[in-house]
Amino acid sequence: MQTLPLHMIDSHFHLLSIERKGIEVDSLLNTMQEHSMEGIDIGLDANDLTARAKRFGGYPFVHLSGGIGPWGVKEGEAPIDSQLETLQEQLIKTNAVAIGEIGLDNHWDYGSKVNQEGLLTAQMEIAEQRNLPVIFHNREADEQFITLLRSRGFSRQGVFHCFQGGEELAKLAIHKGFYLSFAGPLTYKANKGMQELFTKMPAERILLETDSPYLSPNPMRGRVNTPLNMEHIYRFAAELRGIELTDLIQQVKTNFHSFLRA
Template sequence: MEKKLLNLIDSHCHFSEMAKKEMNTQQIIDECFENGLEACLDIGIATNDIKERIKYKREGVYFAVALYPSFSEKDYIVEVEQLEKNIIDFRSEISVLGECGLDFYWNYADATRQLELLEMQIDLANRYNLPVAIHCREADSLLVDFLSRKKLNQASIIHCFSSDMVFAKKYIDLGFKLSFAGNLTYKKSIEIQEACRAISVKDILVETDSPYLSPQPIRGKLNSPGNIHYTYDFIAQLKGIPTTRLANQVKENFYEIVK
């Protein structure tokens, strides 16, 4: 059997959201690893979701925990305290703090609140020596400005990078790797494609953001880590290198951050 996911890593997926969409999540995960998937990072979005997600634990599955930007409209001080308790309780299972960040598309709260919540979570990450996976929607200028002042003590990830070459270079200069999702493969994503072409393979990660953002051939359908190969192939073609070479480098990049 040809293993179409051999050596590939999905740096950002949501098992809990897949389950909510009534996808057969455990079976999908098992099939991905049978097909050669090297690893995936299951991302947290809510205070206690790790308690549910931990059941998917197996070799090659890594976990992140964090409060999604939507928590900026809540009483987030209490939530961050509880998040810290979970980091302590699940310390040996948690590899990344994510996803947290800024979202001015959905505009959950004003910039002050969104930035405060992000800063509190970066402080948490620094306290426990965790890398951070950052969500950014329509907030690149503010985020770059913030990250230039706020230091993270671990090399970290900009999840679903969806901006242009200028911001790509700024994030890389700040020590981030850029994780590309299925939206890279859409016809209109010219700027993201240009950015991806311009940067070094050493700064690239690849993700599905399952169950969202399915790549072009299956756009509109529910996504799973089993579709990660479409985005690898797309990036390899964009950069004129074999997919196997891209996969080897992304693997190195991923394990530089996720342990």
């Protein structure tokens, strides 16, 4: 059995994508279970939720979310209304704990801001209807999200995943009741601003994640990422905040369960 700290939370990973990278996912999940890990297998498109529920629903420590990311409006994708209908049908059949990941991305050419915002708004309405929190993807869209957060309330709040935004968005998101989840980029030497921001965040609003199979932390960069790399993120994050590893693990676990219950 691999030696890892117990009770680590990975709030955001993509098991089907990990499997496509050649990782034996059942073995991975068994190791996670042996170390009392827990987390959310995150949706990427309208069609994946039912398949993931069948594939991973037998693991009680793996929660599921469903959502359509901003890539859902790129050229060649199905009409938005059709995608939303499919998502709704799959949500009815599963026990999703959140709507996500959904959001805005100005880094890649996924489609117009108007179309991305339309898809995001529609899924936020689904979240309200189903009384579920949201999991936001934000890539170079701070100003849009600041406007969004200022203009509406959220009955179940949510998470900004793999947070790489600025301090203004961070403070507003926390004021609105959101959690900020930090991933492998927190460990990269170039991200001094992110590291400084992380140290300022209220302990009760922090989550940690791998976003695997992407964004492997130091010293695993260049390899396929998995939830087992959470140890590197936790150790780095604990050192940044000047606290014991076990204390950070307990705090993130408390935060995660509060997010699920909120």
